[in-house]
Amino acid sequence: MDPIQNPFAPGAGTPPPALSGRQDLLEQVRIAIGRTQLRRPTKGFIAVGLRGVGKTVLLREALSMATDAKFLTCFVEAHEHKRLGELLVPHLRRLLLDLDRIGRLAAEVKRGLRVLKSFLSGLKVTYGDAELALDIDPEAGAADSGDLEADLSELFSAIGRAAKARDVPIALFIDEIQYLGQKDLGALIMALHRCTQERLPILLIAAGLPQMAGLAGHAKSYAERMFDFPPLDALSRDDADRAVLTPAEAQEVLVTQDGLDAIHDAAKGYPYFIQEWAYHAWNAAPGPRIDRSVVAAASPSALKRLDEGFFRVRFDRLTPREKHYVRAMASLGSGPWRAGEIAERLAVKPTSLAPLRGILIGKGLIYSPRHGDTAFTVPMFDDFLRRLMPDWAPPSVSS
Ligand SMILES: Nc1ncnc2c1ncn2[C@@H]1O[C@H](COP(=O)(O)OP(=O)(O)OP(=O)(O)O)[C@@H](O)[C@H]1O
Ligand SMILES: [Mg+2]
Structure with missing residues (x-):
């Protein structure tokens, strides 16, 4: 079928033609937005799930709901090698300038800008234009101690007060939140805690890898009470089928039961894989019908795309030793694996693999x-x- 008409959308954060199986979470977003608007105590959330399950897509959807509800928003993607302050400052600056523009002079908004300026000096980083463009004197003694926990709390509180003065709530979205180091994560949780205590309208909606819940609890023990950590899993069989059927039917394409079975066998309900297989099946189909034989014909190109893109980018970031380690894991089946098993496979002591x-x-x-x-x-x-x-073999153990 015509690739130009192909509705399926494999890609990082690419909105799917049908967002399937996430109604509960979207309802949770709707409630959090509504409660924040009414200034009721609201739990933010950090959705956790594996690669390609749809975390970014969900955050983007939540972002558009918050925008529709007239929140001021910022969307940040955390990064392994970037500090939280550096990530947030340009967004917070824009937010404050937006608040400044909304109405007449408000002391809280001007103070927010001054506190941001002093926060910048505490960070001891320069932001080029961002810094220069803040044509305002810093609020001496506020958020400039150089201690991120104290300073970020001060800054969030000042921004929350500015938002409250304007009667405009703020939603902060953070993707890949597992990349924040423990210190930054602790500071963020503490800053949001301060806003909750002061009943300031700032809502956090974030997503990260499954280790996130543990990391947050480790950074601040009260994190578990402040946020929900809803899991984003592979889609149920019904939802996985709907992800394929809804867009196909919208374009009058029939997907047979054995076609759905074949896609499910390959994709196992994982959204990224569903999009990839459905996309290639569409292109491989001779006419408006996708059945098992079409999916089989599409399989080599779907796999090739995944291997060269989705999987490969992760593999290429590894050193030779790390590659060896992960290949040893794979040689033991589909996991999870005990540390001892992997060590045994590599013929070394478990403790030597810990780093x-x-x-x-x-x-x-x-x-x-x-x-x-x-x-x-x-x-x-x-x-x-x-x-x-395919030819990898574990090191031989000398007898
Ligand atoms: N609920 C869904 N139904 C159907 N397709 C979906 C759904 N959610 C996401 N997808 C599709 O899955 C793919 C991956 O989505 P996304 O990039 O949001 O995943 P992710 O969890 O953020 O992955 P990563 O951890 O690699 O960043 C995209 O092609 C998207 O269109
Ligand atoms: Mg993502």
Whole structure:
């Protein structure tokens, strides 16, 4: 069928033609937005899930709901090598300038800008234009101690007061939140806690890898009471089918039951894989009908795309030693694996692998679903590794 008409949308954060199976979470977003508008105590949330389950898409949807509800918003993607202050400042500056423009002079908004200016000096980083463009004197003694926990709380409080003065709530979206280091995460949680205590209208909606709930609890023990950590899983069979059927039917294309079965066998309900398989099946179909044989014909190109893109980008970020380690994991099946099993496979002591494991967790490739267990954050990464390195063998143990 005509690729130009193809509705399916494999890609990072690319909105799917049908956002399937996320009604409960979107309802949670709707309630959080409504409660924040009414100034009722509201729990923010951090959605957690594996790579490609639809975290970014969900955050983007929540962002558009907040925008429709007349929130001021900012959307930040955390980064392994960037500090929180650096990430937030340009957004907070824009937010404050927007608040400034909304109405007549408000002391709280001007103070917010001054506190942001002093926060900048406390960070000891320059922001080029952002800094110069804040043509205002800093609020001496506020948010400029250089201690991020204290300063960020002060800054959030000042911004929250400015928002309250304008009667405009703020929604802060953070994607890939697992990349915030423990210090930054602790400071963020503390700053939001302060806003809750002062009943200021700032809502956090975030997403990250599954290790996130543990990281947040570790950074601040009260994090579990402040946020929900709803899991984003693979789609149920019905929802997975709907993700394919709804867009196909909208264009009068029939997907047979065995076609749906074949897509499900390959994708196992993972949204990214569903989009990839459905996309290639569409292109491979000779006419407006997708059945098992069409999906089979499309499989090599779907797999090739996943291997060269989705999987490969993760693999290429590894050192030779890390590659060896993950290939040893894959040689043991689909996991999760005990630390001892992996060590045995590599013929080394478990303790000697701990640093490597820590680095791979930091890179977001593996996580610990339970104490002592290790699993990939990328669904079906083990299959990929076996395809990529079919001849890999564990080091032989000398007798
Ligand atoms: N609920 C859904 N129904 C159907 N397709 C979806 C759904 N959610 C996401 N997708 C599709 O899955 C793919 C991955 O989505 P997204 O980038 O949001 O995942 P992610 O969890 O953010 O992945 P990563 O951890 O790699 O950033 C996209 O192609 C998107 O269109
Ligand atoms: Mg994402």
